[in-house]
Amino acid sequence: MSLNVGVIGTGMIGQDHIRRLTRVLSGVTVVAVNDMDQARAQAAAPAGAKVHPTPDALVADPDVQAVVICSWGPAHEEQLLACIAAGKPVFCEKPMVTSEAAALRIIEAEVAFGRRLVQVGFMRRFDADYRRLKAVIDTGTLGAPLMYYSKHRNASVPEGLYTSDMPLNDTLVHDADISRWLLSDEVTGVEVRVPRRSSRGKDLRDPVLVLLHMASGALVDVEISVNIGYGYDIRGEVSCEAGVAALPNRPAAVVTDAHGIRQAIPEDWRERFIEAYDQEFREWIVAAGQGTATGPSAWDGYAATLVADAALRAVDSGRLEAVGMIAKPALYS
Ligand SMILES: NC(=O)c1ccc[n+]([C@@H]2O[C@H](COP(=O)([O-])OP(=O)(O)OC[C@H]3O[C@@H](n4cnc5c(N)ncnc54)[C@H](O)[C@@H]3O)[C@@H](O)[C@H]2O)c1
Numbered sequence: 001m002s003l004n005v006g007v008i009g010t011g012m013i014g015q016d017h018i019r020r021l022t023r024v025l026s027g028v029t030v031v032a033v034n035d036m037d038q039a040r041a042q043a044a045a046p047a048g049a050k051v052h053p054t055p056d057a058l059v060a061d062p063d064v065q066a067v068v069i070c071s072w073g074p075a076h077e078e079q080l081l082a083c084i085a086a087g088k089p090v091f092c093e094k095p096m097v098t099s100e101a102a103a104l105r106i107i108e109a110e111v112a113f114g115r116r117l118v119q120v121g122f123m124r125r126f127d128a129d130y131r132r133l134k135a136v137i138d139t140g141t142l143g144a145p146l147m148y149y150s151k152h153r154n155a156s157v158p159e160g161l162y163t164s165d166m167p168l169n170d171t172l173v174h175d176a177d178i179s180r181w182l183l184s185d186e187v188t189g190v191e192v193r194v195p196r197r198s199s200r201g202k203d204l205r206d207p208v209l210v211l212l213h214m215a216s217g218a219l220v221d222v223e224i225s226v227n228i229g230y231g232y233d234i235r236g237e238v239s240c241e242a243g244v245a246a247l248p249n250r251p252a253a254v255v256t257d258a259h260g261i262r263q264a265i266p267e268d269w270r271e272r273f274i275e276a277y278d279q280e281f282r283e284w285i286v287a288a289g290q291g292t293a294t295g296p297s298a299w300d301g302y303a304a305t306l307v308a309d310a311a312l313r314a315v316d317s318g319r320l321e322a323v324g325m326i327a328k329p330a331l332y333s
């Protein structure tokens with residue numbers, strides 16, 4: 001039995017996910033697509049897939065059993081609510097939504113439905129290196145985690161589409177989520193410092209330094225650089241009471257020539273996290289086939305949204321901004 005999926009948003013990551021759903025993974029068929037750019041949707045549609053004029057038409061299509069949302073963040077809420085109303089499992093790219101109020105509406109709808117339907121695209125949780133790092137921390141042999149250093153460097157971001165708030169409400173959400181997951185902790189406060197601006201950053205506030213205060217007292221130090229030029233460079237190191245655990249350097253062929261001895265680094269997220277995205281969808285296909293979701297939930301999407309909101313307040317105020325969460329509904333425990 002193959003899971004019939006509809007994809008909303010056929011831009012960069014929509015096309016990459018359609019490629020993995022049609023050419024890499026089994027047990028799944030892309031039967032429908034939609035994009036507000038109809039020509040782009042037509043071009044991205046796999047042979048035999050329908051091209052729907054609106055996201056609502058795609059969600060309502062009886063042939064679509066589960067939905068993948070790859071549109072822009074501000075469009076996610078309406079599309080997620082339509083999927084929940086239709087009782088269809090939905091994979092939604094990050095950020096789940098772009099405001100606390102919207103996140104609460106998703107949680108309320110899913111809790112009223114009574115079963116998890118929403119999975120958020122925090123693919124780092126499916127990356128083998130991050131999973132090994134978490135396994136080491138969870139054994140407790142290094143003692144309690146005290147500090148986590150998260151370096152999140154993009155070679156570049158799409159000019160015009162990636163706007164000045166996005167280092168804090170689009171990019172930082174990955175670091176917020178992975179910190180909560182790695183340390184099994186919650187963020188209670190956020191500080192932001194803006195160093196000398198990179199001349200490569202154009203009109204963006206780039207780089208930024210973010211300090212996440214965790215409920216346990218641990219501190220997370222995040223560097224966000226979105227125009228670093230040389231590659232997509234993701235690092236993580238957890239400093240514990242009795243030792244340090246870090247992500248390894250990515251294995252790559254060692255090239256020796258007249259310029260020296262070196263290893264290539266990934267160009268962008270597609271290359272660095274290719275196996276993580278594959279695994280994320282492997283696990284989603286199984287869960288969606290059973291009418292539900294797995295991994296990062298709407299609750300995790302809500303938590304990351306709160307961090308983004310607090311970071312945007314903190315960059316203006318220059319102060320520590322508190323993060324306050326509602327009581328966790330039983331659906332997410
Ligand atoms: N997990 C990751 O590592 C990762 C990587 C890249 C992008 N993303 C996320 O995926 C989403 C898409 O990013 P992208 O880089 O592919 O952007 P993109 O601009 O390349 O593509 C987005 C597409 O969605 C379409 N779209 C936007 N609003 C729509 C709407 N209301 N209805 C139908 N179509 C709509 C646009 O026309 C465009 O084709 C964003 O939320 C982004 O943050 C996640």
Ligand SMILES: O[C@H]1[C@H](O)[C@@H](O)[C@H](O)[C@@H](O)[C@H]1O
Binds near residue numbers: 094226
């Ligand atoms: O949408 C992308 C994606 O989420 C990447 O994983 C992140 O590194 C980028 O900063 C962001 O713009």
